[in-house]
Amino acid sequence: MTRNLVVVGVVMVLAVSGVVGLLSSDPGRDAVADAVPTVVVQPTSTPEPTPTATPAPPDNREDCAEIRGTDYLSREERQWFLSNCVSN
Numbered sequence: 001m002t003r004n005l006v007v008v009g010v011v012m013v014l015a016v017s018g019v020v021g022l023l024s025s026d027p028g029r030d031a032v033a034d035a036v037p038t039v040v041v042q043p044t045s046t047p048e049p050t051p052t053a054t055p056a057p058p059d060n061r062e063d064c065a066e067i068r069g070t071d072y073l074s075r076e077e078r079q080w081f082l083s084n085c086v087s088n
Contacts, residue, residue, distance in 0.1 A: 064085035
């Protein structure tokens with residue numbers, strides 16, 4: 001009877017070990033992991049900013065009638081208008 005209990009115990013241990021082994025090594029899981037593509041992120045270089053041309057300053061007008069009543073195009077134009085078109 002003791003011998004039967006030992007055999008049953010050994011069989012139980014082997015059965016439990018086999019079930020645990022099957023659960024921990026799922027062959028389908030490895031196949032799924034192999035099927036997932038690996039994403040590799042490559043460093044990208046940032047493009048050099050495109051230089052923009054500075055707009056040329058507008059040509060200053062030198063006509064009192066043309067300037068009068070309008071915004072000055074520059075400080076220089078204002079100064080010219082005040083010096084040449086405004087009488088004290």
